[in-house]
Amino acid sequence: MSQSEPGYFGVIVRAARTIIDGLAVTMSYVFRPPITVQYPDRTPVPVPDTLPERYRGLLEVDLETCGACKACERDCPIGCIRIDMTKEKGADGKPKLIMTRFDIDLAKCMFCGLCVEACATACRCDGDTEPTKAIHFTREFEGVVEHPAQLVYRFIRPGDRIVAAKTVKETVPARRRGEALREARRHAQVYNALAFAWALDHAQHQDEETVAGAAPAGKAADQ
Ligand code: SF4
Ligand code: SF4
Known part of the structure; x- marks a missing residue:
């Protein structure tokens, strides 16, 4: 026997029951502890610290071992x-x-890891379980900047001179992963912004010179 369709009031009762069922699920979450985190400033530990060591975040070089x-x-x-x-x-x-310069342009980098493979200096970053190389990926992933020029990270401050480390066969200790990168990122936002402003100014001057130089040719073409 087929089930009979509810009448007018039956439909209203069924709709009300469905809404109450749905709201009961919603209300149950009001009294449970939250499972979401308020990123980025209210996490119990910084998010990069929760990622695995082999995570391919932004690149850094440890100049003490390079x-x-x-x-x-x-x-x-x-x-x-x-x-x-x-x-x-x-x-x-x-x-x-x-060494007077060690720059990595992270705007171009495709995170292939070939540079890490090529590096002959094995090191173990402070707190890591696995060895890595003098140039290695970090667990840092936030690199938002106003202009791509600010993504050129200068691990040696312009004007500084760093004596290269002696090449050894054994694995040497290195700084904590990500420290050198965070320093380079802070510097990049200051120094590269100035460099970009200068380059923009220079390019505008060149455009003006080109237009000025092209004027007589334009006149000649008109004649
Ligand atoms: S070799 Fe290194 S720096 Fe070059 S694209 Fe690959 S990961 Fe980036
Ligand atoms: S390959 Fe390694 S040791 Fe050689 S320059 Fe690059 S980071 Fe330094």
């Missing part, structure tokens, strides 16, 4: 890394490698 071999710069397929250095005689009369 031997300035330039293997990472050579192997990067899109030229994100720029290293400048000179050779000088140390106090002991032996030649020393001095």
Whole structure:
């Protein structure tokens, strides 16, 4: 026997029951502890610290262990890394490698990891369980800036000189993962903003010169 359709008031009762069932589920969540977190400032621990060590966040280099071999710069397929250095005689009369620039352009980086693979310096960051390389990924992922020029992270402050570390075969201790990156990010937002303003000004001057230089040619074409 087929079930008979409810009448007018039966439909109203069924609708009311359905609404009450739904609201009962909703109300039950009012009295439960929240399962969401208020990102980014009210998390019990910083979000990057909850990510695994192998997470491919923003790149950093540990300059205390970097031997300035330039293997990472050579192997990067899109030229994100720029290293400048000179050779000088140390106090002991032996030649020393001095790095004057170690920039990583994170606006171009595709996080392929080839630079990490190429690096010959094995190190273990403070607090990590696994060894890594002098250049390595961090668990930092927030890199929002006003202009891509601010994503060029300069691990050596312009004008500073860093003596390259001696290359050794064993795994050496390194700074906590992410510390060097956070410093470079703070510097990038100041120094690169100035560099970008200068480059923009320079480009505008060049445009004006090009327009001024093109005027006689335009006149000649009109004649
Ligand atoms: S992760 Fe890849 S693209 Fe990024 S700097 Fe390293 S080699 Fe270059
Ligand atoms: S980070 Fe590694 S590969 Fe790059 S220059 Fe330093 S030691 Fe060489």
